[in-house]
Amino acid sequence: MVDVPAPNVFESYVGQEVILSGEIIDEPNVAENNQKLTVKVLAPQGLALEPLKARPFPAKTEILISTNLDENYKYGDGINFEGILKRPKNFITDQGKEFDYVNYLRKDGIFYVMNYPKIEVISHRNGNFIKSALFYAKEKFLDKINLTIREPESLLMNGLILGEKSSFNESLRQSFVDTGTIHIVALSGYNITIVAEWIMKVFSSFPKNIGIGAGIFSILLFVLMTGGSSTAVRAGIMASLVLFSRIIGRNYDITRALIITAVIMVLVNPFILVFDVSFQLSFIATIAVIFFAPKIQKYFLWIKPHLGLQDIISVTCAAYIFVMPFILYKMGNLSLVALPANILILPFIPLTMILGFLTGFAGIIWYIFAVPLGYVSYFFLHYELTIISFFSNIPFAALSIPNFPLIFTLLIYVYFIYRLFKRSIKSFFIEPF
Numbered sequence: 214m215v216d217v218p219a220p221n222v223f224e225s226y227v228g229q230e231v232i233l234s235g236e237i238i239d240e241p242n243v244a245e246n247n248q249k250l251t252v253k254v255l256a257p258q259g260l261a262l263e264p265l266k267a268r269p270f271p272a273k274t275e276i277l278i279s280t281n282l283d284e285n286y287k288y289g290d291g292i293n294f295e296g297i298l299k300r301p302k303n304f305i306t307d308q309g310k311e312f313d314y315v316n317y318l319r320k321d322g323i324f325y326v327m328n329y330p331k332i333e334v335i336s337h338r339n340g341n342f343i344k345s346a347l348f349y350a351k352e353k354f355l356d357k358i359n360l361t362i363r364e365p366e367s368l369l370m371n372g373l374i375l376g377e378k379s380s381f382n383e384s385l386r387q388s389f390v391d392t393g394t395i396h397i398v399a400l401s402g403y404n405i406t407i408v409a410e411w412i413m414k415v416f417s418s419f420p421k422n423i424g425i426g427a428g429i430f431s432i433l434l435f436v437l438m439t440g441g442s443s444t445a446v447r448a449g450i451m452a453s454l455v456l457f458s459r460i461i462g463r464n465y466d467i468t469r470a471l472i473i474t475a476v477i478m479v480l481v482n483p484f485i486l487v488f489d490v491s492f493q494l495s496f497i498a499t500i501a502v503i504f505f506a507p508k509i510q511k512y513f514l515w516i517k518p519h520l521g522l523q524d525i526i527s528v529t530c531a532a533y534i535f536v537m538p539f540i541l542y543k544m545g546n547l548s549l550v551a552l553p554a555n556i557l558i559l560p561f562i563p564l565t566m567i568l569g570f571l572t573g574f575a576g577i578i579w580y581i582f583a584v585p586l587g588y589v590s591y592f593f594l595h596y597e598l599t600i601i602s603f604f605s606n607i608p609f610a611a612l613s614i615p616n617f618p619l620i621f622t623l624l625i626y627v628y629f630i631y632r633l634f635k636r637s638i639k640s641f642f643i644e645p646f
Contacts, residue, residue: 228298231297234254277327288340289337294332296327302314308544316487355377366594374569393551429456432449501535529552533552568593
């Protein structure tokens, strides 16, 4: 039902130069050399489309524009732009895998791209007021952090707190990938869970229902402000269900919550089930944390539970073992240093995030307040980047396996499922008889 093709009127103009008008409907994605704008447009203007004026509901679609960094575009800007309308194309990654770019964009309703068109801003503040306010607050918050902490440490802090990794250069981004630590700057469920716990503590002194309601609302606002990635939405819904269970006086069942979250997200956008790798990875990793980590924790009892190291190591091992076959199949990248790198970094992430939030808020009040917090934050960030740099420079830290077979991937997960749910599977088939 949701698989609606692009409007025919746009299809007839693919490969041609057209003049379009539209509105920037998401925060610009600023990269190292360019920025990308998601624009919702009406049917192209021009003499060839004069008959469209008689239609009461003009055709609409979304276009991804790549443009230079010299203009500061904002969410909600109305623009006129002129360029060649193109369909997106799949491409080969550095690991030799074909990236399904067409369907990656299609899941977000984007059917066309346009590279470096002529753009004219004709209006401002056309978007949703709440989203505009949240994006403005996010921009100011990041400005204060960048003013207090120098690069590249500030880039890591921006990624930890708000998932901002678009400004990473290719070398730094690859270091995170090679060491299996890219998840810490992707606003994963781990980061969202930390933020959710803080929010719940802040509102714990309020009357029960008011505090819980305010906590849920704050979590949803935070997820919206960060751009609403699949992992952030998943973690935000699950954290909200924790609070909601307290309102209705029911025990929180994490397995049931995971299923409810998946159903809600797939109902909202069914494309993510097939075409959103972050959604798939997020749920595979969560299943590992729920079911697999407790089973292997007994192998780490020799580790003293300081700083939660025992839990961190068992969860890290469980998640990495569980997602590795999927990563090999989808991305063709195998990190041989992911476990030691994550074990040395993850214990310090919660404290680093707390310091980052305090630095940003202090900077908003007065720059002088932020300076000492910035120095302490820099120390932890520098340590984490040093670990990532060290492991990424080890020879053969990561291997490229571009053609990992699908059948092997499926067989591995069938084995995982059997080992985890062996008793349930046996009882399902034996009890009826």
